[in-house]
Amino acid sequence: xxxxxxxxxxxxxxxxLVDVLILFVLTLATFFALTPLTFDSKTYNENVNSSLIxxxxxxxxxxxxxxxxxFTSIIDFNTIESLTNFEYEEGxxxxxxxxxxxxxxxxxxxxxxxxxxxxxxxxxFKTNILKINSEVSNIKDFIVTENNVNIxxxxxTLDKTTILFICDTFSKAADIVNKCSAVQAIENENKxxxxxxxxxxxxxLFFYCFILEFLIPVCSKHGETIGKYIFKLMVISKDGYExxxxxxxxxxxxxxxxxxxxxxxxxxxTFLISYTMFQFTKKxxxxxxxxxKSCVVDKELSFVFKNKKxxxxxxxxxxxxxxxxFKAN
Numbered sequence: 110x111x112x113x114x115x116x117x118x119x120x121x122x123x124x125x126l127v128d129v130l131i132l133f134v135l136t137l138a139t140f141f142a143l144t145p146l147t148f149d150s151k152t153y154n155e156n157v158n159s160s161l162i163x164x165x166x167x168x169x170x171x172x173x174x175x176x177x178x179x180f181t182s183i184i185d186f187n188t189i190e191s192l193t194n195f196e197y198e199e200g201x202x203x204x205x206x207x208x209x210x211x212x213x214x215x216x217x218x219x220x221x222x223x224x225x226x227x228x229x230x231x232x233x234f235k236t237n238i239l240k241i242n243s244e245v246s247n248i249k250d251f252i253v254t255e256n257n258v259n260i261x262x263x264x265x266t267l268d269k270t271t272i273l274f275i276c277d278t279f280s281k282a283a284d285i286v287n288k289c290s291a292v293q294a295i296e297n298e299n300k301x302x303x304x305x306x307x308x309x310x311x312x313x314l315f316f317y318c319f320i321l322e323f324l325i326p327v328c329s330k331h332g333e334t335i336g337k338y339i340f341k342l343m344v345i346s347k348d349g350y351e352x353x354x355x356x357x358x359x360x361x362x363x364x365x366x367x368x369x370x371x372x373x374x375x376x377x378x379t380f381l382i383s384y385t386m387f388q389f390t391k392k393x394x395x396x397x398x399x400x401x402k403s404c405v406v407d408k409e410l411s412f413v414f415k416n417k418k419x420x421x422x423x424x425x426x427x428x429x430x431x432x433x434x435f436k437a438n
Contacts, residue, residue: 112410112411112412113345113349113406113411113412113413114406114407114410114411115392115393115404115405115406115407116340116342116393116405116406116407117407118387118388118393120340120341120342120407121340121342121387121393121405123336123340124334124336124337124339124340124342125336126336127335127336127339127340128321128322128334128335128336128337131321131335131336132314132317132318132321132322135313135317135321136310136313136314136317137310139313139316139317140309140310140313143309143313144306147305147306147309148302148303148306149302149305149306152298152302153299153302153303156295156296156298156299156302157299159295160292160295160296161176161177163223163286163289163291163292163295164177164286164292165177166219166222167215167219167223167283167286168211168214168215168219169211169212169215169279169282169283169286170283170286171183171184171197171204171206173199179279179280179283180206180208180211180279180283181276181279181280181283183197184197184206186208186272186275186276187272188268188272189260189262189268189271189272191208191272192207192208192209192260192272192275193207193208193209193210193257193258193259194207195207195208207257207258208275208279209251209258209259209260209275210257210258211279212238212275212278212279212282213234213251213253213258215282216228216229216234216238216282217229217230217231217234220285223285223286223289223291224285224289224290225285231251231253234251235250235251238278238282239251239260239278245274246274247262247263247264247267247270247271247274248260248261248262248263248271248274249261249262249263314369315365318365318369319361319365321334321335322334322361322364322365323357323358323361326344326357326360326361327354327357330343331343331344331345331351331408331413332344332345332352332357332360332403333408337405341407341408341409342405342406342407342408343405343406343408343411343413344360344403344404344405345403345404345405345406345411345413346402346403346404347392347394347398347402347403347404348402348417349413349414350413350414350415350416350417350420351413351414351415351416352401352402352403356401356402356403357401359400359401360397360398360400360401360403361397363396363397363400363401364397367379367383367396367397368380368383368395368396368397379396382396383395383396383397386399392404393405
C-alpha cells in the first residue's frame with residue numbers, strides 16, 4: 110500500500126529559504142570575486158578624476174576628503190559679510206571663501222566652458238544673474254574692485270532675504286557645472302562601467318541556480334535540493350509515484366523563468382503568485398510544480414513506488430489490499 114504525506118508548509122518554506130540563501134551567498138561571493146576582472150577600475154577612476162577637475166576649475170565647489178561640494182551645501186551664511194568673507198575650517202585646514210567673487214568669476218570667465226554660449230559681461234551679470242533693478246532682488250548694486258567684490262542693498266533690513274537669494278543663485282550656478290555636457294558624459298560612461306560590471310551577477314545567478322535547482326535534484330534519488338534534503342522532503346509526481354528525470358527540466362526552467370527572472374521584472378509579482386498557489390491549492394503546488402506535474406512530500410512519512418507497474422507487482426506479490434491516498438497535513 111502506498112502512503113503519501115504532503116510536506117508541511119513550514120518545512121517547505123524553510124527548505125526554500127535555505128536554497129535561496131545558498132543561491133544568493135554563492136552568487137554574491139562569486140560576483141565579488143570576479144569584480145576585479147569585470148570592473149574597469151582604471152577607466153572609472155580616471156573619469157572620476159576628470160570630473161573632479163571640472164568641479165575644481167569652476168571655483169564653485171569646496172574640496173574635501175571625499176570629493177567636491179557646493180559652498181551652499183556645507184556653509185551656513187548668516188550675514189551679508191559672510192558672503193564675501195567666510196573662513197571654513199575642516200580639521201587643521203582653513204579656507205577663506207568669497208562666495209560673491211566666485212559667482213562673478215564663474216559667469217564672467219568660466220561660464221563658456223560649462224555649456225554657456227559666452228561669458229557674461231559685468232552689466233549682463235548684474236541684470237541676468239543678480240536681477241538688479243527687478244522686483245525679485247533686493248540688491249541695489251554690485252561693485253567690483255581690483256581685489257574684491259561687494260553688494261549694496263535696497264533695504265538693509267532684508268539681509269536674510271538677500272542671503273537666501275544669493276545662495277539660490279549660487280546653487281543654480283553650481284548646478285550648471287554638475288549638469289554640463291562634459292561632466293554628464295563622464296558620469297554616464299562611469300554608470301555604464303558600473304552597469305556592465307553589475308550585469309555579471311546574472312550569469313553567476315543562473316550558473317548556481319542550474320547547479321542547485323537542476324543538477325543536484327537530477328543526481329539525487331528523490332529530486333532533493335539541499336534545503337529539501339535538510340528538511341527530509343522529496344519530489345514525486347502528482348499521481349504519487351517517483352518523478353521521472355525528464356520532468357526535472359521543465360521543473361527547473363519554470364522555476365528559473367517564472368519565479369526568478371520574471372520576479373525581477375515584476376518586483377516579486379510572479380513569485381508571490383506562485384507561493385500564493387502553494388498556500389491555497391489542495392496539494393500545495395507552486396507554478397513549477399504544476400508545469401512539471403510534481404508535488405513535494407514528506408520523505409520520512411511517505412512510501413512511494415517508482416511507477417504503477419512496480420506498484421502492481423508489489424500488490425500481487427504480497428496480496429495486500431491496495432489503497433493510495435494523499436493527505437493534506
